[in-house]
Amino acid sequence: MTVVASHTIPVIPRGVRLHADKVRSRWVLLAPERTIDLDPIGLAILQEVDGLRTFSQIVAGLAVKYEAPVDQISGDVGEFLAGLADRRIVELT
Amino acid sequence: MTARPTVPAPIAMLAELTYRCPLSCPYCSNPVEMAKKEAELDTEAWADVFAQAARLGVLQLHLSGGEPASRRDLVALVAAARTAGLYTNLITSAIGLTQRRLKELETAGLDHVQLSLQGTDADMADRIGGYKGGFDRKMQAAHWIVEAGFPLTLNAVVHRQNLHQLPQAIEMAVAMKARRMEVAIVQFHGWAMLNRKTLMPTAEQATEASRIVQEARSRLKGTLVIDYVPADYHSDYPKRCMGGWGTTGLNVTPDGLVLPCHAAQTIPTLEFDNVRDKPLADIWYNGTAFNAYRGEDWMQEPCKSCDRRKLDFGGCRCQAMAIAGQAAATDPVCVKSPVHGKMVELAQAFSQDETGELVYRKSP
Numbered sequence: 001m002t003v004v005a006s007h008t009i010p011v012i013p014r015g016v017r018l019h020a021d022k023v024r025s026r027w028v029l030l031a032p033e034r035t036i037d038l039d040p041i042g043l044a045i046l047q048e049v050d051g052l053r054t055f056s057q058i059v060a061g062l063a064v065k066y067e068a069p070v071d072q073i074s075g076d077v078g079e080f081l082a083g084l085a086d087r088r089i090v091e092l093t
Numbered sequence: 094m095t096a097r098p099t100v101p102a103p104i105a106m107l108a109e110l111t112y113r114c115p116l117s118c119p120y121c122s123n124p125v126e127m128a129k130k131e132a133e134l135d136t137e138a139w140a141d142v143f144a145q146a147a148r149l150g151v152l153q154l155h156l157s158g159g160e161p162a163s164r165r166d167l168v169a170l171v172a173a174a175r176t177a178g179l180y181t182n183l184i185t186s187a188i189g190l191t192q193r194r195l196k197e198l199e200t201a202g203l204d205h206v207q208l209s210l211q212g213t214d215a216d217m218a219d220r221i222g223g224y225k226g227g228f229d230r231k232m233q234a235a236h237w238i239v240e241a242g243f244p245l246t247l248n249a250v251v252h253r254q255n256l257h258q259l260p261q262a263i264e265m266a267v268a269m270k271a272r273r274m275e276v277a278i279v280q281f282h283g284w285a286m287l288n289r290k291t292l293m294p295t296a297e298q299a300t301e302a303s304r305i306v307q308e309a310r311s312r313l314k315g316t317l318v319i320d321y322v323p324a325d326y327h328s329d330y331p332k333r334c335m336g337g338w339g340t341t342g343l344n345v346t347p348d349g350l351v352l353p354c355h356a357a358q359t360i361p362t363l364e365f366d367n368v369r370d371k372p373l374a375d376i377w378y379n380g381t382a383f384n385a386y387r388g389e390d391w392m393q394e395p396c397k398s399c400d401r402r403k404l405d406f407g408g409c410r411c412q413a414m415a416i417a418g419q420a421a422a423t424d425p426v427c428v429k430s431p432v433h434g435k436m437v438e439l440a441q442a443f444s445q446d447e448t449g450e451l452v453y454r455k456s457p
């Protein structure tokens with residue numbers, strides 16, 4: 001799997017968007033032919049992806065917000081974003 | 094109408110805006126008898142269907158046809174779909190898409206374009222599409238689509254005539270910067286049923302296609318995502334039916350009929366409701382066609398007691414209809430079907446038959 005470097009800027013590309021699925025009371029990521037069910041962690045990560053901040057900045061922000069060690073957050077966020085990047089749902093620039 | 098707890102809301106809707114199309118692909122999944130232009134739902138009617146679909150739970154809308162660009166009001170329809178909150182995908186041959194129209198579609202909020210590919214060169218593509226000059230126009234439009242920045246999926250239907258071009262088709266997808274590609278081995282519904290002699294791939298070709306896709310998937314990981322529909326008539330177990338009949342998706346025809354699957358009209362015992370007469374949610378939850386093959390009660394042996402029944406739902410109802418003569422029968426692709434032998438023989442015979450001529454789809 002792709003490894004996310006600290007200076008990488010993750011981007012949600014055109015054609016992919018967050019959507020509040022009111023009928024099912026959940027958040028989803030809508031992409032070509034894909035609907036990805038987001039748990040609260042996935043949603044929290046994607047809400048930090050603004051196309052400006054680097055991977056390490058996002059991790060640092062989430063670590064503070066969730067009072068969790070940077071190493072653990074970094075692993076979780078890295079795995080999540082790399083999985084989406086392999087499916088071309090997130091771009092790592 | 095009330096939602097029933099056992100029936101999930103649909104995720105996806107295929108809106109067949111029109112049966113009109115400048116191409117005449119011999120594998121078109123449209124019915125052989127098609128509704129005329131005058132019978133098509135108008136702009137307001139479609140906009141209302143989109144709004145109803147979103148309220149019902151649909152997230153993804155596929156605008157298809159025929160050729161959706163043959164609708165003059167395509168831009169207005171895309172705008173209506175986005176206003177309803179739907180993820181909007183245009184499934185097109187790109188004939189009829191000008192640079193200006195693409196700009197308007199972009200402003201209207203179109204999310205994604207799925208471009209069909211009939212062949213990787215003009216000879217093949219124009220012969221299969223039955224439209225001279227079509228390939229060049231498509232390539233020009235493809236360039237505009239990419240230039241406008243739309244995310245693109247290239248959709249290649251492969252069959253005995255063009256299967257050898259699959260590696261080039263994959264390279265074309267990469268060159269066009271498509272993020273996704275769909276490789277579908279021709280499914281025999283609609284017009285394709287009339288063309289089994291010419292289109293049925295051999296078992297060797299089907300295996301080769303799977304190998305090519307596997308190889309490309311690992312080589313192009315992170316560059317191109319490939320979704321693949323294999324040739325089930327050369328396998329031992331059937332494809333799963335959509336995601337289950339009446340559980341995931343629905344299809345609205347140009348004249349407003351609501352179908353559980355695009356080929357459902359080949360099942361003569363089913364009756365379909367029309368959005369002109371009933372609310373979409375009522376049709377989804379209570380329509381007889383949707384309830385006909387929901388769950389497992391309709392199943393016969395060997396499906397009824399088979400441990401794969403939650404995996405494939407007994408396979409394709411339309412294929413069971415076409416080959417076993419009964420929509421509730423086990424899909425004949427399955428080795429457990431009593432008519433599996435007949436299916437294998439048929440597939441084998443068609444794939445060796447050199448006498449067929451392409452029967453082209455006719456527009457209404």
Ligand code: SF4
Nearest residue numbers: 334335354409410411
């Ligand atoms: S019945 Fe057959 S054609 Fe229809 S959705 Fe199921 S698998 Fe597809």
Ligand code: SF4
Nearest residue numbers: 396399401402407427
């Ligand atoms: S018997 Fe029916 S449920 Fe079992 S594998 Fe075959 S088609 Fe699927």
